[in-house]
Amino acid sequence: MAKTLGVIGGGQLARMMIVPAIELGFEIKVLAETVGSPAKLASTVGDYTDLNTVREFAKTVEVITFDHEHVPLSILETLVAEGFNVQPNPQALLFAQNKLAMRKRLAELGVPIPDWAEVSSASEITSFIQNNGGVAILKTAVGGYDGKGVRLIRSAEDAADWLSSGQQLLIEEKVEFVRELAQLSARTPSGQWKAWPVVETIQRDGVCAEVHAPAANANLELASKIAESIAAGLNVTGVLAVELFETGDGRLLVNELAMRPHNSGHFSIEGSVTSQFEQHLRAVLDLPLGSTEGASAYSVMLNLLGPDTPNTFSERFEAAWVLENNSHIHLYGKEYRAGRKMGHITALSSKSLDDAREQAQATYNALLA
Amino acid sequence: MAKTLGVIGGGQLARMMIVPAIELGFEIKVLAETVGSPAKLASTVGDYTDLNTVREFAKTVEVITFDHEHVPLSILETLVAEGFNVQPNPQALLFAQNKLAMRKRLAELGVPIPDWAEVSSASEITSFIQNNGGVAILKTAVGGYDGKGVRLIRSAEDAADWLSSGQQLLIEEKVEFVRELAQLSARTPSGQWKAWPVVETIQRDGVCAEVHAPAANANLELASKIAESIAAGLNVTGVLAVELFETGDGRLLVNELAMRPHNSGHFSIEGSVTSQFEQHLRAVLDLPLGSTEGASAYSVMLNLLGPDTPNTFSERFEAAWVLENNSHIHLYGKEYRAGRKMGHITALSSKSLDDAREQAQATYNALLA
Numbered sequence: 001m002a003k004t005l006g007v008i009g010g011g012q013l014a015r016m017m018i019v020p021a022i023e024l025g026f027e028i029k030v031l032a033e034t035v036g037s038p039a040k041l042a043s044t045v046g047d048y049t050d051l052n053t054v055r056e057f058a059k060t061v062e063v064i065t066f067d068h069e070h071v072p073l074s075i076l077e078t079l080v081a082e083g084f085n086v087q088p089n090p091q092a093l094l095f096a097q098n099k100l101a102m103r104k105r106l107a108e109l110g111v112p113i114p115d116w117a118e119v120s121s122a123s124e125i126t127s128f129i130q131n132n133g134g135v136a137i138l139k140t141a142v143g144g145y146d147g148k149g150v151r152l153i154r155s156a157e158d159a160a161d162w163l164s165s166g167q168q169l170l171i172e173e174k175v176e177f178v179r180e181l182a183q184l185s186a187r188t189p190s191g192q193w194k195a196w197p198v199v200e201t202i203q204r205d206g207v208c209a210e211v212h213a214p215a216a217n218a219n220l221e222l223a224s225k226i227a228e229s230i231a232a233g234l235n236v237t238g239v240l241a242v243e244l245f246e247t248g249d250g251r252l253l254v255n256e257l258a259m260r261p262h263n264s265g266h267f268s269i270e271g272s273v274t275s276q277f278e279q280h281l282r283a284v285l286d287l288p289l290g291s292t293e294g295a296s297a298y299s300v301m302l303n304l305l306g307p308d309t310p311n312t313f314s315e316r317f318e319a320a321w322v323l324e325n326n327s328h329i330h331l332y333g334k335e336y337r338a339g340r341k342m343g344h345i346t347a348l349s350s351k352s353l354d355d356a357r358e359q360a361q362a363t364y365n366a367l368l369a
Numbered sequence: 370m371a372k373t374l375g376v377i378g379g380g381q382l383a384r385m386m387i388v389p390a391i392e393l394g395f396e397i398k399v400l401a402e403t404v405g406s407p408a409k410l411a412s413t414v415g416d417y418t419d420l421n422t423v424r425e426f427a428k429t430v431e432v433i434t435f436d437h438e439h440v441p442l443s444i445l446e447t448l449v450a451e452g453f454n455v456q457p458n459p460q461a462l463l464f465a466q467n468k469l470a471m472r473k474r475l476a477e478l479g480v481p482i483p484d485w486a487e488v489s490s491a492s493e494i495t496s497f498i499q500n501n502g503g504v505a506i507l508k509t510a511v512g513g514y515d516g517k518g519v520r521l522i523r524s525a526e527d528a529a530d531w532l533s534s535g536q537q538l539l540i541e542e543k544v545e546f547v548r549e550l551a552q553l554s555a556r557t558p559s560g561q562w563k564a565w566p567v568v569e570t571i572q573r574d575g576v577c578a579e580v581h582a583p584a585a586n587a588n589l590e591l592a593s594k595i596a597e598s599i600a601a602g603l604n605v606t607g608v609l610a611v612e613l614f615e616t617g618d619g620r621l622l623v624n625e626l627a628m629r630p631h632n633s634g635h636f637s638i639e640g641s642v643t644s645q646f647e648q649h650l651r652a653v654l655d656l657p658l659g660s661t662e663g664a665s666a667y668s669v670m671l672n673l674l675g676p677d678t679p680n681t682f683s684e685r686f687e688a689a690w691v692l693e694n695n696s697h698i699h700l701y702g703k704e705y706r707a708g709r710k711m712g713h714i715t716a717l718s719s720k721s722l723d724d725a726r727e728q729a730q731a732t733y734n735a736l737l738a
Binding site: 002003015016018019022023024025026027041042269270273282287288289290291293295296312313314317318321322324325326328329330331332333343348 | 371372384385387388391392393394395396410411638639642651656657658659660662664665681682683686687690691693694695697698699700701702712717
């Protein structure tokens with residue numbers, strides 16, 4: 001009998017999980033928010049905040065996993081108590097959903113993180129800012145994504161609306177980083193763990209714009225060791241993305257976590273022997289993990305964000321493909337919206353990151369022109 | 370708007386076309402023979418021999434293409450006359466459906482083929498056998514596949530049943546080949562054409578068992594030139610597979626043709642910058658073709674045929690994956706049947722065909738054990 005996976009959430013991550021499911025002969029079912037979602041080929045539509053809906057969906061699959069981290073933990077805890085197989089489990093997912101819980105746990109594990117504090121008053125915020133050179137990063141404990149729920153502040157006044165909203169808040173030092181990295185890895189319920197080489201991520205307007213794999217001149221071993229501590233310490237299963245700040249003196253500090261395939265790992269579809277999507281399916285099914293070696297020496301990924309002028313890119317294949325380079329275009333089947341992640345491009349090179357980047361950029365320009 | 374493709378036939382070739390459709394953001398619809406076909410994720414079920422069924426399906430897509438060559442030409446000719454976009458067109462498909470028509474046309478084009486003749490009587494068969502050293506290959510003009518409709522004969526008596534059935538028959542010299550090759554290429558309606566490096570195919574019991582890409586020490590240029598003549602001369606669109614005999618004196622003779630992705634091209638999913646499935650979609654949409662360079666220097670593909678003891682392989686991933694090699698398993702979601710093509714394995718190597726073959730064989734053994 002074919003193994004059957006259930007994915008909650010019908011976004012591009014679920015869409016990209018369908019590919020290895022087809023290749024490996026797994027059955028895959030997606031519980032999507034809407035008709036016509038990126039993962040519509042394998043989807044039924046239902047409300048992931050409704051226990052009965054999620055339970056009925058869970059009954060049709062062997063293992064439940066996720067396209068996003070927004071499923072209420074109470075629902076997942078109920079399912080686990082009822083004997084359903086949920087990967088990652090809700091105790092681990094808590095740390096991906098709640099940044100305060102994550103910071104507390106990482107501090108316990110001794111993982112390097114920015115200075116931080118839980119804050120619930122203007123005076124606590126003022127005091128933290130004063131001790132940190134007049135500036136800090138304020139975050140809502142839950143609900144942040146792609147720059148949302150994160151704010152640079154210079155005074156308690158900058159935090160007034162969030163304070164009065166009664167949300168759980170944490171404050172962090174503004175790390176003077178030289179660049180941002182992301183360490184992708186995967187772990188099985190049996191405890192097997194494998195990492196890809198750490199990548200460099202380049203953000204624009206708080207959104208990932210570019211990924212260079214592997215990151216040039218990075219401390220691969222340190223990044224991998226941090227991810228291993230987190231994966232084991234938090235009992236993560238499936239793909240774990242650890243976003244890192246690299247400082248001028250070579251420290252790596254953990255910024256954010258995600259427990260699912262991640263934008264920083266899209267390069268692996270063509271660039272790695274095992275893609276993060278295949279690895280995630282293998283991991284949550286507790287099957288042996290695949291090689292994370294490069295299928296190509298260098299990969300560069302560019303996100304295709306909806307430009308200001310409506311463009312779904314699909315009418316521009318001709319211009320992109322006459323280039324005949326080693327770029328691979330991915331579109332997620334989404335309707336156009338400015339700034340929306342509509343797809344991505346991954347270019348490969350055996351020569352250099354620069355060569356890969358030039359190819360990706362040429363394809364990007366052709367799709368936009 | 371996303372481009373929409375329609376595929377007639379729900380087999381593994383249609384299944385593997387779904388993957389690039391997901392990646393490129395194309396819509397794909399499959400008209401499958403049965404519920405639960407390998408391509409079920411994108412399928413509706415209907416009878417491809419019924420004009421109305423095929424016409425209603427065609428109305429929902431931009432271009433019709435094929436998983437197999439069994440759709441009656443009369444249906445396709447009607448659709449073309451009504452203005453539907455059918456790729457490859459029925460005039461070309463005739464040569465894939467009818468071996469007699471194919472032989473006549475290839476002879477006209479001056480493409481090297483085995484000696485052959487149309488036969489409809491015992492005396493014609495006897496005479497051909499006598500002129501060819503007492504042995505010949507008899508073929509039914511239509512309906513042959515994986516060794517069916519092909520027979521080695523030494524006398525007219527060996528052909529008695531086919532002669533009395535009234536089928537169109539052709540007879541061919543038994544070529545003393547040293548090995549079999551397959552030349553994959555793709556052509557667009559606008560006439561762009563691109564070939565992959567020729568591969569070696571190894572048959573067992575008349576079924577493709579193994580593919581080595583590229584074929585060691587092969588005449589790449591000659592193979593490619595033959596395929597180009599055929600693609601242009603027959604006005605083929607989409608992927609064209611040309612099966613070739615290589616003789617001891619280095620000649621290449623055309624054995625069979627297929628106008629669709631082909632078993633000999635499965636290696637290209639991981640082994641080539643552009644897979645045959647992506648190339649087929651690009652070609653039938655008349656979009657520029659992708660690079661056919663190797664993503665890896667060497668690829669070996671082994672077909673997973675249903676063994677004598679029931680085994681769907683999906684329970685054996687653990688044994689295969691602990692090997693941690695560069696093998697990629699593909700399963701087609703088919704029910705077990707002895708001898709059935711249930712899936713395939715492609716292994717890649719930067720070192721040698723032998724290294725790729727050893728990896729593929731180790732994975733194969735693990736799946737079977």
